[in-house]
Amino acid sequence: MEHIIGFLGGGNMAGAMIGGLLKTTDPARIRVADRHPEKLEHFAEAGVRTYEGPGDWVTECTLLVLAVKPQNMKEAVEPYVPFLNPEGCALSIAAGIEASALSAWLGGYRVLRAMPNTPALVGCGMTGFWAPEGTPDEMLAAALAVLKASGDVVRVPDENGIDLVGAIPGSGPAYVFRFMEALEAAGLKRGLDPKAARSLALGTVYGAAMLARSSDEPFSRLREKVTSKGGTTAKALEVMNARDVDGMMDEAIEAALKRTAEMKALFR
Template identity: 40%
Template sequence: MTRIAFIGAGNMATALIRGLLNSGHTATSIRATDPYAPSLDAMRALGVAADDNNAAAVAWAEVVVIAVKPQMAREVLTPLAGQFTGKTLISICAGLPCAFFEGVLGDVAVVRAMPNTPALVGLGATGLYATAAVSDAGRGAADALFNAGGVARWVESEALIDAVTAASGSGPAYFFALIEAMIQGATALGLDSDTAKQLVCQTALGAAQMTLSEDASPTELRTRVTSKGGTTAAALERFEDGDFNATIQAGMQAAYARAQELAAQS
């Protein structure tokens, strides 16, 4: 079984490790490092070996997941330069391009990943890009890692990772904002907050599941439940008065532009 080391044992690393364990990956083939004792204790509670020795973890592993804050990456990785030959590095550091890791570490095969926070509940969506140096085995390891906690899709160019960021990386916040507004709207109409939350969240979950499971497009599904002159039509017309579609797309364009700016700063 592939030996996987996590450099950084925060929330996202923990979610990925739980996904691996739930999918049948053995705890003995996973190792984690972190400078903070509580994070190490959490790893050990999962049966995963954990300490603060990054160099030893890299030497042991076949695949190394870099799960530190982007601003800490250079400091953490510089002492490990030259130690990644023959290994696959998977980065979940937002905004750091593959060239950053190649510049700091030298000879390294890099998979750049853009996961999102629903991975914390096993429903993540991750975009993946691999440099030419990544082997089929390295790609397979990345597939297994991120599909264990949701779904993963490969993109053909690294530039498209910024599009992934705009769509799914930042996407949960868009849905949280919509859910928040709908709950506020429901309570303003007289529902208590708990009932409003349950109804709105279940509706969001059901709509997403229908979109994934049926052959019909989102447009067709929307049309099916929108009777001319009915309540749904009244709501959607009001949304369009505020340029709903254009506003959503403008927000995604802003996220995309900001992702490009952050990458340029690295």
């Protein structure tokens, strides 16, 4: 079946997903709606059909991706209810709104959830995906195809897994950028010029990630391979371990999960 994929919201994340999709999908199969006509121009130029609100076009969509901010979601989706395709489903990428709440706002429509992250903007996304039990294979395949167009996808077995995806790869680019800031600052403090300090920090993270990606070895083994006994790396790691990096990361993830739970409670 040739799915027609609609996007409600044509902002950053929809743009990243549509950008990926356009590499393999006929633009005539994609629809996007946004309340800002200027945000629709580049989609229209790529051959995507664009709209400023709901209408018969929604009924054509077998997969409707909900890509507005959580605080705008309820008012955004309600006008779409009369037009929903009864054979289709919605795929929400919003953080902190449970499928049951969304489905209620959509008059009982089937809702799948995904949590992408910003590297999707460059085709390197890491997305978590959840679908309720009994979702037809055809719908699963359609949703997975959309998500895989902008990077890797991990399917989580229950909906709470989406929260964890939000706390790890969802917020994770910020953790990595924070680490990069610290590496950059260490270089600057010791006299590197800003360009060199940035390049060294960026190259370190990029190279390590590429090396890890090309290997099946655990991260701990990869670390051991660059750590000679009594050497410089070992000395630096001693300092990091003394600061309990694992404990810090664990607390950080716990704090993100706690905030997600608070946000979810607001939308129930």
